[in-house]
Amino acid sequence: MRVAAxxxxxxxxxxxxxxxxxxxxxxxxxxxxxxxxxxxxxxDLMATFENDGWIAYTGRSNGEDWWIATEQGHRxxxxxxxxxxxxxxxxxxxxxxxxxxxxxxxxxxxxxxxxAIYLFGSLLTGSExxxxxxxxxxxxxxxxxxxxxxxxxxxxxxIGERRLGCGQWSFGPNAVKKVLLKVSRSxxxxxxxxxxxxDVRFRQIYAFDxxxxxxxPFDPAEKVHSEPFTExxxxxxxxxxRFPGRKFRPWPNAPSRTAKCQMDxxxxxxAQHLWQNGATANEVADRTRCSKTSxxxxxxxxxxxxxxxxxxxxxxxxxxxxxxxADRSIVVTVSVDMGxxxxxxxxxxxxxxDTYRRVGRMHYRSARDALxxxxxxxxxxxxxxxxxxxxxxxxxxxxxxxxxxxxxESYLPVGMGVEFTGLPMFDFRPLEAxxxxxxEALWTHPRSDDRSVRLKVVIDNPHRSPITFCEQGxxxxxxxxxxxxxxxxxxxxxxxxxxxxxxxxxxxxxxxVSLTGRQLPSEEGRQDEGENDD
Numbered sequence: 001m002r003v004a005a006x007x008x009x010x011x012x013x014x015x016x017x018x019x020x021x022x023x024x025x026x027x028x029x030x031x032x033x034x035x036x037x038x039x040x041x042x043x044d045l046m047a048t049f050e051n052d053g054w055i056a057y058t059g060r061s062n063g064e065d066w067w068i069a070t071e072q073g074h075r076x077x078x079x080x081x082x083x084x085x086x087x088x089x090x091x092x093x094x095x096x097x098x099x100x101x102x103x104x105x106x107x108x109x110x111x112x113x114x115x116a117i118y119l120f121g122s123l124l125t126g127s128e129x130x131x132x133x134x135x136x137x138x139x140x141x142x143x144x145x146x147x148x149x150x151x152x153x154x155x156x157x158x159i160g161e162r163r164l165g166c167g168q169w170s171f172g173p174n175a176v177k178k179v180l181l182k183v184s185r186s187x188x189x190x191x192x193x194x195x196x197x198x199d200v201r202f203r204q205i206y207a208f209d210x211x212x213x214x215x216x217p218f219d220p221a222e223k224v225h226s227e228p229f230t231e232x233x234x235x236x237x238x239x240x241x242r243f244p245g246r247k248f249r250p251w252p253n254a255p256s257r258t259a260k261c262q263m264d265x266x267x268x269x270x271a272q273h274l275w276q277n278g279a280t281a282n283e284v285a286d287r288t289r290c291s292k293t294s295x296x297x298x299x300x301x302x303x304x305x306x307x308x309x310x311x312x313x314x315x316x317x318x319x320x321x322x323x324x325x326a327d328r329s330i331v332v333t334v335s336v337d338m339g340x341x342x343x344x345x346x347x348x349x350x351x352x353x354d355t356y357r358r359v360g361r362m363h364y365r366s367a368r369d370a371l372x373x374x375x376x377x378x379x380x381x382x383x384x385x386x387x388x389x390x391x392x393x394x395x396x397x398x399x400x401x402x403x404x405x406x407x408x409e410s411y412l413p414v415g416m417g418v419e420f421t422g423l424p425m426f427d428f429r430p431l432e433a434x435x436x437x438x439x440e441a442l443w444t445h446p447r448s449d450d451r452s453v454r455l456k457v458v459i460d461n462p463h464r465s466p467i468t469f470c471e472q473g474x475x476x477x478x479x480x481x482x483x484x485x486x487x488x489x490x491x492x493x494x495x496x497x498x499x500x501x502x503x504x505x506x507x508x509x510x511x512x513v514s515l516t517g518r519q520l521p522s523e524e525g526r527q528d529e530g531e532n533d534d
Contacts, residue, residue, distance in 0.1 A: 055070060271299060
């Protein structure tokens with residue numbers, strides 16, 4: 001079995017599911033972290049996985065539902081990730097496999113013959129987009145009908161000097177299958193048991209009689225195996241009860257109008273799951289080690305939570321504003337820091353529009369690692385949405401800053417309109433070389449591996465970008481303008497950059513690109529380089 005890099009199983013990433021199933025056992029909360037899904041949808045998904053034969057329910061412990069992979073699930077964990085190919089190419093590969101099987105079956109040095117080939121999977125059933133992950137085949141082999149002594153000579157000749165132990169008896173069949181695999185990386189050969197999985201359609205595409213040493217007629221009609229897997233086959237060798245199902249439990253009300261939540265993302269996922277499984281607010285508070293008020297403030301926000309994925313635009317502000325609730329009543333500020341010399345983070349702050357009093361703060365390290373800091377219950381989902389959108393924007397930008405640092409900030413007032421720019425993501429990499437040359441020229445004193453100096457470029461409008469040299473002193477950071485002769489090469493890069501991304505540069509979002517002394521070679525490093533040059 002193989003899985004396309006963008007393949008889906010039950011509507012979620014097959015690659016992510018594969019990673020989850022590799023655990024000895026896992027809870028529904030683990031699935032929430034893996035798939036970034038909230039309750040009750042995640043429990044519905046786990047029930048679907050069970051119905052489709054991927055996982056088996058092992059019971060409830062400390063309020064959490066626990067699961068293990070089935071035999072079918074374990075087969076998924078051994079899959080390879082492949083790129084999708086056009087169906088037309090898939091059928092061409094089928095023809096090449098059959099041609100290769102004929103070559104193998106004509107070789108007198110083989111101890112085995114390919115007796116049958118079956119096709120199943122997406123190439124047989126078809127796909128909406130006209131592509132397939134791979135060509136799924138089952139290949140049967142049979143020993144040649146030759147005298148025992150001759151067969152033994154052939155078998156030993158195939159093995160050669162390899163020390164295979166018990167594996168010597170399967171070497172011949174595996175060797176002919178490997179020949180077929182060499183036709184293309186998109187060929188995937190499965191165990192025959194996969195044809196007995198529920199609702200699997202297949203058809204035979206080749207047949208050979210090893211006794212008669214010739215191809216024979218076969219029935220090419222599409223079939224479904226008459227002896228499907230039993231319940232025991234699909235779960236484990238030990239009988240287990242099926243998931244009993246669960247009714248949705250309404251989320252609680254906030255304990256007060258100003259109730260705030262203080263917890264991290266993992267505690268939030270656990271709180272959701274425990275509540276839906278019937279735990280009281282006090283029990284949830286004990287398990288998460290959060291206050292009861294914090295738990296209720298968080299859970300009361302769940303009815304307005306949306307799992308809609310962000311649409312990433314070149315503009316950080318537009319990316320975030322698009323995912324915010326249309327009826328939000330708070331101002332949102334977003335700060336994204338990333339690069340080699342700064343601590344990567346996303347910080348979201350909510351403010352009252354009139355008084356600018358803070359109503360909450362979220363600190364995102366990643367989509368699975370976030371901290372809710374004193375967020376008022378009615379602002380939780382807005383800040384969550386902003387954090388997810390900003391994190392997605394940051395992930396897209398990671399490969400577009402080179403060795404530079406980037407600080408992006410956006411101010412999103414209430415009622416802000418959203419109009420996508422349609423531009424590709426910013427690319428700040430061309431700035432690195434001229435900025436490095438300028439900082440090399442400006443920083444003349446003995447260098448050490450620190451962050452005491454930096455060159456900074458502020459890009460927040462289509463017209464001009466201040467370029468400053470900053471040096472940390474006892475009274476703070478002192479800034480000075482970079483001389484024109486050193487700034488000129490940087491401006492030569494900035495002008496076309498601002499012109500191309502003018503639509504993404506507004507007064508509400510600004511980008512600061514910087515290079516610190518830590519990112520330049522130290523004096524010792526420069527001396528070492530000179531010695532190597534000699």
